[in-house]
Amino acid sequence: MKIVVCIKQVPDTTEVKIDPETKTLVREGVESITNPFDEFAIEEGLLTKEKYGGEVHVITMGPPQAKEVLKNAYAVGADNVYLVSDRAFAGADTWATAYTLSAAIKKIGDYDLIICGKQAIDGDTAQVGPGIATQLNIPQLTYVDKVVEIDPDNKKIKVERLLEDGKEVVEASLPALITVVKDINEPRLPSLFGIKKAAKLDIPTWTADDLPVDKDKLGLKGSPTEVVTVFSPEVRGGGEILEGEVPEVVTKLVDKLMDMKFIQ
Amino acid sequence: MAEIKVLTDECTGCGSCVDACPFGAITLENDVAVIGDKCTFCGACVEVCPVEAIVLKKDEKRVQEDIADYKDVWVFIEHEHGKIASVSFELLGVGRKLADDLGCQLCGMLMGHGVEDFAKEAIAYGAEKVYYIDDPVLEKYRTEPYARGAINLIQKYKPEIVLFGATTQGRDFAGNVATTLYTGLTADCTGLDIDPETKLLRQTRPAFGGNIMATILCPRTRPQMSTVRPKVMPMPERDASRQGEIITESLGMSEDEVRTKVIEFIESEQKVNLTEADIIVSGGRGLGKPENFKLIRELADVLGAAVGASRATVDAGWIPYEHQVGQTGKTVRPKIYIACGISGAIQHLAGMKTSDVIVAINKDPDAPIFKVATYGIVGDLFQVVPALTEEFRKRLGK
Numbered sequence: 001m002k003i004v005v006c007i008k009q010v011p012d013t014t015e016v017k018i019d020p021e022t023k024t025l026v027r028e029g030v031e032s033i034t035n036p037f038d039e040f041a042i043e044e045g046l047l048t049k050e051k052y053g054g055e056v057h058v059i060t061m062g063p064p065q066a067k068e069v070l071k072n073a074y075a076v077g078a079d080n081v082y083l084v085s086d087r088a089f090a091g092a093d094t095w096a097t098a099y100t101l102s103a104a105i106k107k108i109g110d111y112d113l114i115i116c117g118k119q120a121i122d123g124d125t126a127q128v129g130p131g132i133a134t135q136l137n138i139p140q141l142t143y144v145d146k147v148v149e150i151d152p153d154n155k156k157i158k159v160e161r162l163l164e165d166g167k168e169v170v171e172a173s174l175p176a177l178i179t180v181v182k183d184i185n186e187p188r189l190p191s192l193f194g195i196k197k198a199a200k201l202d203i204p205t206w207t208a209d210d211l212p213v214d215k216d217k218l219g220l221k222g223s224p225t226e227v228v229t230v231f232s233p234e235v236r237g238g239g240e241i242l243e244g245e246v247p248e249v250v251t252k253l254v255d256k257l258m259d260m261k262f263i264q
Numbered sequence: 265m266a267e268i269k270v271l272t273d274e275c276t277g278c279g280s281c282v283d284a285c286p287f288g289a290i291t292l293e294n295d296v297a298v299i300g301d302k303c304t305f306c307g308a309c310v311e312v313c314p315v316e317a318i319v320l321k322k323d324e325k326r327v328q329e330d331i332a333d334y335k336d337v338w339v340f341i342e343h344e345h346g347k348i349a350s351v352s353f354e355l356l357g358v359g360r361k362l363a364d365d366l367g368c369q370l371c372g373m374l375m376g377h378g379v380e381d382f383a384k385e386a387i388a389y390g391a392e393k394v395y396y397i398d399d400p401v402l403e404k405y406r407t408e409p410y411a412r413g414a415i416n417l418i419q420k421y422k423p424e425i426v427l428f429g430a431t432t433q434g435r436d437f438a439g440n441v442a443t444t445l446y447t448g449l450t451a452d453c454t455g456l457d458i459d460p461e462t463k464l465l466r467q468t469r470p471a472f473g474g475n476i477m478a479t480i481l482c483p484r485t486r487p488q489m490s491t492v493r494p495k496v497m498p499m500p501e502r503d504a505s506r507q508g509e510i511i512t513e514s515l516g517m518s519e520d521e522v523r524t525k526v527i528e529f530i531e532s533e534q535k536v537n538l539t540e541a542d543i544i545v546s547g548g549r550g551l552g553k554p555e556n557f558k559l560i561r562e563l564a565d566v567l568g569a570a571v572g573a574s575r576a577t578v579d580a581g582w583i584p585y586e587h588q589v590g591q592t593g594k595t596v597r598p599k600i601y602i603a604c605g606i607s608g609a610i611q612h613l614a615g616m617k618t619s620d621v622i623v624a625i626n627k628d629p630d631a632p633i634f635k636v637a638t639y640g641i642v643g644d645l646f647q648v649v650p651a652l653t654e655e656f657r658k659r660l661g662k
Contacts, residue, residue: 011472013472013473013475013591013614030288036591036592037592063300063301063302064301065301065302085301087265087301088265090266090301090303090304090305091266091304091305091306093448094439094449094451095442095443095446095447095448095449098443121473121591121592122471122472122473123451123471124451124452124470124471124473125451125452126435126439126451127435127438127439127442127449127451128439129439130407130435130436130437130439130440130443131439131440131442131443133440134411134439134440134443134444135443138523139407139408139523139524140407140436140440141524142407142432142435142436143432143436145585158527161432162432162585162586163344163432163433164431164432164537164538164539164540165344165345165531165532165534165537166529166530166531166532167529167530167532168526168528168529168530169526169527169528169529169530170406170524170525170526170527171524171525171527172523172524172525173523173524176523181585182585182588182592182593183584183585183586215265216326218265219265219266219305220266220304220305220322220323221265221266221322221323221325222326223448224442224446224447224448224482224484224485225448225449225450225480225481225482226480226481226482226483227306227478227479227480228466228479228480228481229478229479230286230308230476230477230478230479231476231477231478231479232476232477233470233474233475233476233477236617236636237635238634238635238636238637238640239622239637239638239639239640240638240639240640241629241634241639241640241641241642242639242640242641246643246644246647246648246651247651249641249643249648250648250651250652250655251655253623253639253641253652254652254655254656254659256639257600257621257623258659260599260600260621262542262599262600263543263567263600263656263660264568264660
């Protein structure tokens with residue numbers, strides 16, 4: 001099994017805020033982390049390798065600083081990691097990102113399974129996984145919460161997908177792309193040895209010239225969408241604290257909620 | 265490739281651009297702005313520079329040639345397990361307004377097997393036409409045949425705008441369709457309107473966990489496509505007397521060509537699904553132990569509500585992940601969200617702070633949940649929640 005995991009370095013979005021006066025993002029003290037859903041993708045790659053044999057390749061697209069998340073992936077056990085980085089990729093929307101990553105996956109070649117996190121917590125689009133599958137013309141299985149089984153000889157994968165109203169068991173032919181949700185596993189922590197090994201690693205960087213791409217489809221230029229304005233959402237203020245003994249506050253609250261004429 | 269440069273002779277080192285950069289890509293070195301690798305060419309710095317010392321050169325982008333041929337607003341009519349997703353009706357509501365603003369028709373796009381009734385439903389909610397593909401291959405939702413059907417319809421009839429629900433199904437398949445058509449897709453929109461001058465669809469969505477909002481356009485390719493968050497757009501009136509046209513098309517894909525197979529569907533024990541729920545009762549660490557979710561379930565049952573949970577309780581194994589609300593769980597927007605014993609970590613708030621009414625019950629008066637709560641009760645949830653259940657039961661005669 002040749003497994004490719006796609007990950008993203010994201011700002012820890014819980015700390016990103018807009019300065020109410022200047023209307024700009026306050027980034028001071030905001031750390032960069034591996035997108036939480038991608039931690040599960042890496043772990044699923046490692047588990048799959050442990051069960052069925054093979055190798056795990058991890059890629060990320062981003063500025064040179066994104067090497068940090070690749071080091072973490074290497075420290076927990078990825079066999080190979082690659083940084084896809086070029087100024088020509090900057091400003092990519094989900095279309096151009098999926099296009100670029102799929103070119104990097106083609107360069108790795110002979111893949112059986114591609115694993116992505118369900119979505120990244122900075123953009124929350126969940127579009128890059130399906131975009132990659134479409135670019136590579138392979139089946140996609142999104143929102144996977146369990147890989148039931150893989151049959152490497154007959155090139156089949158069976159998974160459970162988490163839907164709004166239940167779970168769906170689906171089978172697909174390999175190669176395939178899956179996107180995973182949080183529930184699928186528990187990511188391991190790196191060993192001290194792993195961290196030391198990763199610190200010494202020289203990470204290969206692929207630029208646009210290294211990939212089989214049409215340069216007009218990269219970065220800002222290749223992106224169909226454009227962000228025109230960014231603004232701060234309305235801040236929700238605290239409301240009313242209901243005071244009194246329990247029976248009293250409960251009556252007050254029920255009165256207020258029943259007034260919405262909505263509860264039946 | 266786009267280029268950006270700082271005219272070093274003009275730059276005064278004021279630092280306005282450093283503050284304005286959403287990506288933290290600009291630093292000051294020797295009192296001159298230096299733009300680093302994190303730059304995405306967004307142009308925020310160009311706008312704020314008081315001395316016009318930053319020059320951004322963007323490339324000419326590809327413009328689709330037949331852009332003027334595209335007209336009408338389409339809504340994907342999503343259904344699963346014999347039921348239309350209510351977000352599809354909400355989209356017909358907002359779609360009506362967009363179509364009126366553009367002076368074009370509102371149409372449904374429906375795929376499935378033996379679901380012509382759903383086409384009539386779409387008409388009752390405002391569609392003037394429904395494009396319908398009926399094929400046994402489409403009986404159960406699967407990405408490939410649904411994407412193929414949508415792509416065929418879009419290429420043939422050329423809609424200007426296509427809207428999908430930002431549901432599991434909508435997000436699974438819209439990304440596939442947009443990739444093949446090489447057009448823009450904006451995820452999880454919470455606002456849609458037509459720019460009165462350019463007639464472009466303005467798509468507004470939260471990003472960075474809801475900390476910022478962004479408005480996005482798709483100016484050069486068609487259709488303009490969005491997935492839209494459920495429960496954000498108001499539900500339109502149903503009128504069964506409305507008349508409309510149903511246009512049937514064939515799929516042109518056989519079962520052999522589909523590389524996935526649905527083996528089985530295991531229905532959730534949860535009676536009400538979180539993303540469609542009008543009321544959600546959620547429990548947090550304050551419950552103390554898994555058995556105490558019983559209190560949450562009892563209140564939810566009386567209200568016909570869905571049961572939500574904080575990340576802490578899911579990680580502790582008290583309740584399955586499908587109940588988790590927040591950044592790594594579900595984003596919900598019910599009319600009433602009742603948080604019991606939830607402190608309100610920012611990751612949780614990201615998943616529920618746009619609910620219409622938030623009720624917080626917590627014994628800690630300093631809990632951050634009270635900062636977003638419409639109504640707060642500082643008290644012991646073990647007394648308050650059962651009393652609430654009892655009071656509602658009485659009032660509702662249950």
